Amino acid sequence: MNSIDAKLHRTDSPHASPLHRLARLAAWLTLFGVLALLGRALAAPEAGRLSPEVTALCLLGALALLFGLSEWLALRGAEPPAFALALVALPGLLYSGVSAAAWPMADHLPTAGLALVWADHLWPLLIAALAVPAGLWGLRTCRELRRQCREAEQINAALQEQVDQRTRSLLKEISARERLGANLTYAAQHDPLTGLPNRALFNELLVRAVADQEHGVRAPAVIVLDLDDFKTVNDTLGHTRGDQIIKALAERLEAALDYGDVLARQGGDEFFVLLADARDREVAAQAAQRLLDALQQELVVDGRRLYLAASIGVALSAGAGDSTDLIERADAALHQAKSRGRNRIEFFEPQLHHAMTQRVTLRSALAEAIGARQLEVHYQPRVDLDTGRMSSAEALVRWCRPDHGYVTPEVFVRVAEDAGLINALGQAVLTQVCEDLARWQAAGPIPAVSFNASAHQFRDDRLLHDVRAALAEHPALAHALEVELTERVLIEDPAEHRRMLTELVDMGLGIAIDDFGTGFSSFAYFLHFPVQTVKIDQSFVSRLPKDAAAARIVRSIIELGHNFSLRVVAEGIENERQRDQLRAWGCHEGQGYLFSEPLPAAEFEERWVATLR
Template sequence: MITGSRIASFTTTAANEDTAACHPLSALLDGLMEAVWLVDGASLRIAAVNPAAQRLLGHAESELLGTSVTALVRTPEDVLFWAEPASRREAGLESEALVGHADGRLLWVMRRIAFVNSGSAAGHWLVTMRDQTRQRETERARDDLRVELEAALNQRLDELSQSDLLTLLPNRVALSGRIDVAVSAARHDGRSLALLNLDLDRFKQINDTLGRGHGDQVLREVAERLRRCIGENDVLARLGGDEYALLLDGADARDAEAAALRVQAELSRPFGFEALNFTVTCSIGIALFSRDGETADELLSSAGQAMHWVKESGRSAYRFHRPRRDVDLLARMRLDHDMRQALTAGQFALRYQPQVSLGSGQVVGAEALIRWRDPLRGDIPPVQFIPVAEESGFIVAMGDWVLQRAVEQAAQWWRAGRRMPVAVNVSALQFQQARFVELVDQTLRAARLPAELLELELTESILLRDADEALRRLEQLAALGVGMSIDDFGTGYSSLAYLKRFPIQRLKIDRSFVRGLPDDGSDAGIVNAIVQMGSALNLNVIAEGVETEAQREFLRAAGCDEFQGYLFARPMDAAAFEERVWSEVAQ
């Protein structure tokens, strides 16, 4: 750095000379490593410049001496400073600046301007420059790289947020966007569009048997097979777990059905891992634009509902969505809400229908049936609210309430010296609850009712969902001493092999087969077959819905053990039941 005293010794001889000829000053500046200009305070012209500054700017000394400093500056800050330098003598200026190179490039420099009191009236300004161009370029390259990396990272994160990590297929978020685009195109072009929701059947067994690693391998293999079932303009996505979706561009109902058949055929080929071969089936729900929805959410919901209907009906099939009117859906929502309120408000009650021996004519049991009386709407038939409760899941809470009240009533009769077995209906969803067996045990213990006085009526759908799990739970219930029967027998798809394995004591003939007796030949044949099968399996057989003497006589002659129905009595409250059948109860 050049000090003011060293500059002052040269100023007397230089004061009256042209600034371009200040050679003594130039000799002093030549020894500096930094690029330096000496600017005359009066004319603001360069009075001296060292070789470092000449190399920095690419100009010869002769080209720079006498040049106005304002011709070389490139920043507004410098322009402002040199406009009134006298007012800034104390502070000077230090900051980054741009200076021009001879080849037209702009150079970044760290520039310091300091006033030097050289003895002249105007003094001199010492301008020191350190080249920062390479550093700035490095920083710029680093910034550009950072921006590029951040953009790539954001793009990758965006891709991951819309991709399934296991199969690399689009996920639900990405599929929703694709559906929205496809819907817009279909609406514009008047084209059709189909969405298939596919869920693997009993995939949990694969995970439990082979392990999650092999389960993941199956999911990837399923994805590869599904790719073969779609066209280049279609979209395959994994919605999560063992659930996939196929968006078929331009597909109508016939195209969607053909795709569902292709999928089933593709998955029907055996899977093999480590010398183990097995088959994977699937349940498929189909929704069509715009019949079943006009948005991604609506189409996904419709296809999902159709798929769940397939699951409930036995799996390994496909089904189109069946539209419901909005009014119907709203009514079901209101009914579901009112139903939940009714349980806490005490609007539900139990009615008991006698079960009668066809041989002795005596009452041998009672079926507990739930009834609902709404303060405003009056009696609401079970056929209206039971399906809604099953669909919403409220059937679990309702079933638990029925179980508790029926067991308490049977316990009251037991303590009064009246042995009256009570049958309670159990829904498939209630039976599948993890604590169901424990709940039955706790309810019996709390009421101090002998377990043999409780019978659980199970639907055939329970046996279809997971036979091994059903058998395990039935054996646990049998260990408690609880009786069990299959309700509405003949309307499902029970396997005779399962009937032999399950600890069932009774079959209940559905009223739909009793209604046509004795004149309908088909009903008569079915009833005779069920009775004979029950006899062969050592199962008690009871018929429900008996309303005429002719029906009762046919059943008695066929060998049926028991019946219930309006012919003997309608469902009634506990007090009326006691009054009606007290004399019929076997002592």
């Protein structure tokens, strides 16, 4: 803006105009000439009469006053009024004319003929006639220049105001963007619930710590902490109270750390700790024990006393590679703590590296097997205990790794859950079941087949989506499908899961509670959920008929099923005595090796499905 202002004043100001500078010079020269002539006239003996010199003096004085008035008014930013010219120029013109008419020029100036005489008499008039338009033109020029200056000043003021407004707007916008950027950066690096650093920021800090170790500054260590069975607490008390518990535990854990150590939340009920300097095992062990002690203290939530536990894995930087390797080692130690009973601390040992490598390899192989449809679905019949005929079957997934043989479901299902592959695994099983049923249906009657659904498949309506997709391709199979779920699924989000189960029943599917009696068994399941079948866990059936306590539990479940008009299925029947006892108590169906082990689809069709035709 300053450059614009300077430019306007440099080009438009009358003080900088060449014309104005010429006018000022003429005015000052005229003034000096007038003073000289005035001194000469006063010195002459005829000074008292109206001589041509006095006439010229009056004319030049008028011109000097004219330019002086113009200069004075221009310096003060005013326009000369029109009557100023008349007051100054016209009296001089009139006086000059009268004097010229009575002046004998021959007495004062040499003449050279009539033309010169007339010129001598008329030159004051000509000068005055030229001076007056020149004065008027000068005044108009000054007036125009002043008008241009005022317009320039107005434009300058308007531009300056716009610049000021734009500057204020830009400053506000920059400030808002800086605040937004700071907020986004904070949100990207911190857990929204606890305000602790998240995994991204933790990794960044760990990379720096490992770099310091390479320079011999410090020796960091990583602790991974996972709450034991917190999901049950969260499902029982609700997610809101669960968040309150997480926040309270985060404060406890942070208070248990030394200055310079960093606590981060990975998500859910898992925390990471970066020990700034743990040069030996004892320092890390003490820090881990403080964390475990802090968690085991009583916690009161809405008047309820809670006692929590956690599994902790610790990895020292000695012998580790980069930051990723250090985290993987701590995670392997955490899995070791969980497998050894939980609520304990485990350090990474070299032999764990092999197990960790196997788990990573198994995860990749499982993902490849699901994508290549290398998983197999075996079927185990459910037999009517009264007739001995197959009434339905359960689909069980099996995985035979090339060059490795069969991997037990307990191993690869857990790997699928940890690796986020459980949804893809469940979809693959459902697709294969529908294809087998469709093929069998083309040859005759088919049994109803149940398939297991994990809690992960009930999140985000994933199970509903998979079932709709399967039935869109095989619409006639709806009444031949049954979903088996555990009691934990029912208590995780009762209202939402009740809605999903109701939609499945409306599609024609059946609902069965698997492993009943091993979880949070409640009559409320049968009141609020559309359940048709209850399955007695094999851990009770296997103790029959010798274990009296197990017999009472089994019998109670059967009576409960009768009271709620549910079909009762006993799992794990291995001998005839168990079968006979269950049949005597009124159990409807039995499943176990007494009748058949799980069979591949082709063999199951030949041995069992064919009996229905």
